Amino acid sequence: MDIIKSPIKGAGSIKVFAPATVANVVCGFDVLGFAVNAPGDEVVMRITGKPGVTISKITGDNGKLPLSADKNTVSASVQHYLKHINRTDIGVDIELHKKMPIGSGLGSSSAxxxxxxxxxxxxxDNYLTPMELVPFAMKGEELACGYGHADNVAPAILGGFVLIRSYEPLDIIKLPVPEGLYCAIVFPDVDVPTRDARQMIRSKVLLKDAVVQWGNVAGLVSGLFMNDIDLIGRSMKDVLVEPTRSILIPDFYKMREMAMEMGAVSFGISGSGPSVFAFTRDEQTAATITQKIQQHLTGLNIASYTYVSAVNQQGPKIIG
Known part of the structure; x- marks a missing residue:
């Protein structure tokens, strides 16, 4: 493959890491999400002499992801981007290295x-701002799961904790995060496809349940601004989505009971699952929770992966 000088910046290739994310954050279905330090995915991109976008290599996916540029979320989003800035004359080759599990509920396609x-x-040369990249990433989510939600891609791009106040028009707000807040994540290795999980959600809700949910979302956002971890914990309750999705996650309520007994501030489903997460006041408590829950899952003959992280404020970064 011939590598040519980039038409704008002058660099011929780049390697980038983008982080996993926790979406919904229990009570904020499709409107809240935050980035974590690990896991994440890596992309190697090269400018080539032939116009068009290609994917030459994918690793870590066990053959699950398409190499077709129109069907892969990475290349399809890049195609939309180049068309938008009128640079379809550029040739781009992509290597995708999956460093995180697919179907984990941690924003794998988003990363x-x-x-x-x-x-x-x-x-x-950073033609668009990070905020301006969000709609193109949402195109990738639409391809991956049928709906272009932003609660994974927005924090993955912007870093930190975000609120999607509105989708039409798109209005994204970065939220503050209390110092010392840690996230304990456990991914039970069971299959919960995002499309299927979305189809289980009720299309209509009772007004009394909606009122509870509105109050919890407002309380969570207030807790973030007020640096009030107790308020964050009280607010992270979901009466709309969790009761249905928890059915797909083995021993969900037992895991929640264990986490809370070990000092978690809150506990819930990450994205559509099966990953679960807990907020804690310190890193050691988060580490203990992941260890104990993993041991419990092992006793059920369920393999699992664990991660401990503060909220990632940086988002994607160049690593080579």
Missing amino acids: STVAGLFAINSLL
Whole structure:
């Protein structure tokens, strides 16, 4: 493959990491999410001499992801980006290295897509702002799960904790995070496809349940601004989505009971699951919770992966 000088920035290739994310954050279905330090995905991108976007290599996916540029979320999003800025004359080759599990509920497709968009935007001298990249990443989510939600891609691109106040028009707000807040994540290795999980959600809700949910979302956002971890914990309750989705997660309520007994501030489902997460006041408590829950799952003959992280404020980054 011939590598040529980038038409704008002058760099011919780049390697980018983009982080996993926790979406919904229990009570904030499709409107709240935050980034974590690990896991994440990596993309290597090269400017080539032939116009068009190609994917030459995918690793870590066990053959699950398509190499077709129109069907892969990374390349499809890059195609939308190049068309938008009128640079379809550019040739781009992509290597996608999956460093996080697919179908984990941790924004796997989002991390890949964001890494690709951040890479092409960096190669083209940051033509768009991070906020302006969000709609292109949402195109990738639409391809992945049928709906272009932003609660994974927005924190993956912007870093930190975000609120999607509105989708039409898109209005995204970065929220503050109390110092010392840690996240304990456990991914039970069971299959919960995002499309299927979304189809289980009720299309209509009772007004009394909606009122509870509104209050909890407002309380969570207030707790973040007020640096009030107790208020954050009281507010992270979901009466709309969790009762249905928890059915798909083995021993969900037992895991929640264990986490809370060990000092968790809150506990819930990450995205559509099966990953679960807990907020804690310190890193050691988060580590203990992940260890004990993993031991419990092992006793059920369920393999699992664990991660401990503060909220990632940086988002994607160039690593090579």
